[in-house]
Amino acid sequence: MGVFVFSLLLMMPLAAPPAKIALGNCESTCGGVDIPYPFGTSYGCHRRGFRVTCDRTHRPPKLFLQSNGPEVLEISVRNATVRVRAVVWSFAAAGSNASDVVKVTVLPSNLRPYALSAARNALVVVGCGFQLQAAARPTTTTRTPFGSCAPSCPAAEPSGLRHGRRECDGVGCCQAPIPAGITSSFHVNLSWLDRNATAAPPPPSWVAPGARMVTVEKEWWSHRRNALAAKMSLLLSSARGADGLVIPAVLDWALNASSCAAAAKRSDFGCVSKNSECVNSTSSAAAGYVCRCNDGYDGNPYLPGGCQDPRMRLAPGVFLSMGVGIGMCLLLLVLAAIYAIKRLRARKVKKVREYFFKQNRGLLLQQLVDKDIAERMIFKREELEKATAKFDEARILGGGGHGTVYKGILLNQHVVAIKKSKFVIQKEIDEFINEVAILSQINHRNVVKLFGCCLRDRVYEFIPNGTLYAHLHVGGSQRSLPWKDRLRIAFEVADSLAYLHSAASISIVHRDTKTSNILLDDRLTAKVSDFGASRGIAVDQSSVTTGIQGTHGYMDPEYCYTARLTDKSDVYSYGVMLVELLTRKKPSMYMSPEGASLVVHFTMLLNQDKLYDILDEQVIEEGEDEV
Template sequence: MVPSRVVPVVVVALWLQAVGWGEAAVPLNMALPGCPSSCGDMAVPYPFGIGPGCYLDGFNLTCNDDGSHRPPKLFLGDGTVEVLEISLENTTVRVSSVVDTNGTVVPGVGTGNGTWGSGLAGAGPFYLTGQRNQLVVRGCNMQAVLLDARNSSYVVAACTSICAYVNSNPGLPALASQPMDHCSGVSCCQTSIYVGLTSYTVQLSPVGDMMPSFFFPAMGLVFIADAEWFDGNATNLGPLPNEEKPVVPATLDWTIGESDCTGRDGAPGSGTACSSSNSLCRDATGLSRSGHSCHCSPGYEGNPYIPDGCQDIDECARPEAYSCYGGCRNKPGLFSCFCPEGTQGDPRIRNGCIQKLSIGLFVGLAVGGGISLICLVPGIIYFMHKLKARQAKRLRAKYFKQNRGLLLQQLVDKDIAERMIFSLEELEKATNKFDEARKLGGGGHGTVYKGILSNQDVVAIKKSKITIQREIEDFINEVAILSQINHRNVVRLFGCCLETQVPLLVYEFISNGTLSEYLHVEDALSLSWQDRLRIAIDTASALAYLHSSALTSIIHRDVKSANILLDHRLIAKVSDFGASRGIPIDQTGVTTAIQGTFGYLDPEYYQTSRLTDKSDVYSFGVILVELLTRKKPSAFMHSEGTSLIAHFNLVISQDKLCEILDPQMISECLEGAKEVATLASRCLNLKGDERPTMRQVEMALERLLVENKNTEKGRSAELNCTLAQISNNNDENSRQYSAEQSLLLSASFPR
């Protein structure tokens, strides 16, 4: 186990400030009289200004026109932050944030501090706009947390970037140095910022404990970027390390003063900065914002912060923008659009006004057309029916091919495949056309609905959200695998529907949720020891069947408590086979891309990319620890910075199991818990060859269940548990992790 340490990561020096989008040209009456109205090609609208008397307090700008920049550039305040765009309408500013590849992390602490510049940490008008920005981490096995500088325990964003390496090829370059198209968690991650800030602290820490030191990249980037500019595309940053410093735009919000629009009734007046007639005042919104902003009334444009700054828009001079292609008459704040005399139709569409027909001509055309229509109606109806049927057939064929129906027929017995095919009409009827009231839940990959088939079977219907090739491959993989499985502890697949753009899966309905939901509740008591032991046996039985009893050895590859469903009798059902892989009987493993969930992932598989049945054994060992401790593997961190599994192995080696056990287990069956902990430790062996098989694990648990029923084992004295140990563990177990901490301490690998 590698001890927690500070990762040598380079922090981006974020210096942000300013105001929203901008206009390229300077409209009339945008700056105060006698004040500069532009700097280079940037407009300078009041309340911003250059020079004394030209701006409101906190909105001063600097124009660098000394020849060092061509054209001259506009900077915020004292001239350290370049302003890229200013918008009065959006009350936002886009500024340039230069990525500093020479920045450092404070030694031994792992934090980097940054503020938004002068005036922002106090009563300044500028705030980081969480809705428009992303926290981005570029590098390997690092975790960045954005904290409120005023309250270092308040997390506003967290992001984890993880890389995979092959030990046998130490000469491979780090993934962080390779260009990539997407920022999805491997070598680059991104996350939303949900609270605006005026100052921040960046906290950095390493992720994982098995990464060889010669693979760790010497540099990384942690920065905030405008979400629209970045859009998950890491190619905007180039490879790392890079001698050229990328310039990253970020967006800030701003407000006027600290007073709101109370008593103004939406009209300009005293107490606000809205000086123009035909302007409106709006209160600032958000947790960290106060004050107001001014906007021109509908039908007007310009600058609401100066007298007569809002001018009427001549909509008739802009037919494309206001969609008026007939006659147009401008009015103050309004306009009317109509067809010219002698024409009729819709003047808001191009060529929408047509010449009016005379009554005689209209009657003649109507009579002739009516007779022709009567003759053509039967033919038109027949033709439309045929056309609709042909189009529906082509569309079904297209979706069938797109959803890899031919591949499914090759992977699954033809007779079985035909029985498993559901029509879209049948599933729409079963779910009342996928009514929201039938929704059971959803996640990143799709939504699950409760349905009732015509034979009254209650089913769960999984509807995918997207149709990218990888998702379809996972869909076909899950159908092919589940069609070969018949086991009481594996969720049953009734069939699928291939007639839609997104494929649908039809499972048996499991009513009681997941094992994770049962374990991780706020109550002091959860599942009894007897129930936990039986659920572990059910899960082990299913995995043992998959490994050794199916036609092809099947590795689940994503064993976790959230993928173990419980029915009304608390019988466990293993689910979600999208990431599973089949391995021929004569092979012991296969080399494949890493998939799984952080916290449950086999470290040997993570390091070598070699997938075997012992990878599932390791993940099952994590579940046994979760059953014993009621702690989430992805959310637990000991005070010494170690993960749940690392801390578990430590207390086992020191014979201090009581320090980590769920207090409920101490009171119910502690001796049995000790035997399960010993079995879990064997499953968690770093060397896969030294782990037991799932069949051996199943037999050990069944023996323990029989002993548990026939003996009086289980008192705390038999394990020498002191009251202090039990009390200490009870306090730690009752600790509630916030959503921010869970996000900070968890990560997922691609599915």
């Protein structure tokens, strides 16, 4: 729901204001009446003859045709009409044999190009005891009036008059059509019917004296409520304007006094909008033309781009707006989906981390002797991410199937090695816990120091020079590790194993002593590492039964056969490492011509006093008598 509301808010700026109806910055409204072009209130804002005046002395302001025309109620570009406030004419009762010939001025004579709309107006007369004839000019025997009617009035007001269904049924009211072409005025011949009286017959008590006449919009008059109100107001009141009742009349208008064909050749041709057409005027206005939008379009054809598809009401168009809006909605839905997926993944990761944390931390607290040490050794994940620049590949020092080692810099600027494990089975989790538990109890210069851990990651001291294996087994013509360094490293590893077997709080069997688990610092000092397979043996025990674990070529054959792990298993692996230092042969890969392993072949040559056949030439050269 929030996404939908937000998308609607995003779409709101796309909705353009209503299409402009006036030129440029011209005034487009007055007192609530729209002023569409070709109409306008100031120079440059209207076509010739279409000036209107906004009289702001009224409250609210009122709009008038030109400066002396009637009040404007509405302007329609589509119908080419102007609704104006109609004038009510009053006629006083005359004497016997009396008749009145009155010129009724509808519009000022200079008001062009407007005319009373014959199709939209009617002539309505209210009163009693007279006959009315209306003609374009004073009636004679040769001129036929365009309208004639004689309303009657009974002495008593007819019942239901004020609530009747018929608007102008001849009782106190009659109406006549209006011809086309009345642009300024017409004449009315009003004849009183009682010619024998010395004065006009008195009207019934329920009718005001005299007669009233108005040209009125037929659609407005035919509305029962409007008609009854206007009829009763005119019958009962002699005030001009029908007691303030606003009665509308409709004027037709057209452009120029020429046809479309002629107007199209002129520079001031009015139909400037695309999707518009010119139509010769058939209204009661003076000859000319009007512009209309093509079928399927509406708007103002007198303005460039004024005719628009009604489905394109929003600029730059409803389709564009809808497209952008739908695109926004889809984008928001996609983003919401991505966000939800990330949240679910994050929640899943969090649960996994909580599981590992509870499991690992619980096992740590069970296996560590000092609980305070355990608390201090727990690193936050954020600390390790910051130390490794979010485990950037540029920080990778090495790795294997069980994890990747990164170089890290802690907040105290201490350089460390961070091993990020790849747990796949419970066995590896157990190895992780086992290594942390063992290393937390060891403090020896030749054993790599563990600073702490975080869930599945371990933080060690940083050993910059790689492994003994890499320094020993160099390629090509490059010289390997010097004899003196090999000898010293052998003593350092022996010292660390002796410490693990006897000097630590419990006897610790490394179980995977080999050259690739011996790290060298910048002074080539040995550091025994990788205690994942290590096991502790209580002081009152000499061995433990366990699963076979280690590296082929280094493992004690008796341990492989019996599964009984003792400190002698490390001694055997250490002996294999010594053979590797002397021969520079790889125990896990070596095979003699007879198919023997490195240890078997070395022992055989030693017994045959042919040891020089397998020793490393660099050892023979540098060791001399020591060898």
